[in-house]
């Protein structure tokens with residue numbers, strides 16, 4: 086069976102099969118590889134998950150240049166992957182393990198990115214999945230894993246290069262903080278929203294997080310954070326923050342996330358404001374963050390750092406998949422989030 090028949094179809098992949106350019110086995114803990122087109126290879130009998138492609142046309146409302154041309158598909162979402170027994174175990178805790186591949190490149194001068202979304206307040210979950218992970222957790226000991234929207238050019242630019250923040254400057258790598266949702270576009274004031282945990286497997290990521298301002302005008306953002314992350318780096322998206330992932334590198338960006346399985350992401354506010362509070366564009370080979378003037382008075386973005394997994398009770402340098410299968414209860418902070426947590 087050819088790769089094309091096996092993984093092509095309606096997924097949006099280009100027809101030509103390529104070699105396995107990036108081996109993800111070590112970084113993911115699963116027999117996976119990805120090629121330069123963004124196609125993921127499921128190896129050693131790992132059940133293939135059909136990707137949900139996000140096309141350029143679906144993304145137009147959140148782009149810096151809404152009439153831009155570019156790749157047909159900007160990214161692929163593989164939801165709920167893993168070995169069958171592991172998937173059952175993970176879903177038994179109301180969690181989900183996903184993989185996303187962002188192709189490299191520019192769309193109208195802007196780096197390929199995800200659409201951006203917020204998470205709903207805790208308790209406003211999909212029907213049938215509102216119980217906490219602990220309540221549903223199976224008994225038993227932990228085990229080993231088996232055009233419009235353009236910002237004025239040149240205005241208020243912050244040079245790219247996130248993650249190279251000067252020591253001690255505005256960065257709180259692991260400090261606790263109150264992370265409740267504001268009353269802006271993202272959700273209801275004072276309500277705690279679900280967090281999320283990411284890990285980069287391959288490529289380079291710029292995560293752009295934004296927190297709606299409590300009590301501010303519609304669309305006001307009180308905190309914008311840019312975090313640069315590379316292979317093995319993790320990022321905890323705290324309650325209250327919306328997030329976009331950008332691929333500023335020359336290779337596909339492959340990342341995984343662990344998230345509470347019982348909610349539906351909230352995309353509307355990003356669409357209504359034509360994207361995140363900043364766009365990352367490239368000019369003359371240099372990346373810049375340009376403010377999105379559909380937001381009132383965007384705050385200066387600060388540079389955050391990847392999350393120290395030890396702060397969350399997890400192990401740095403170990404694939405999230407392995408930890409999730411071995412110790413799913415350690416991820417209960419995703420389904421029953423505390424009122425505080427590490428702010429990037």
Ligand SMILES: [Fe+2]
Pocket residue numbers: 202203204281328350
């Ligand atoms: Fe999310």
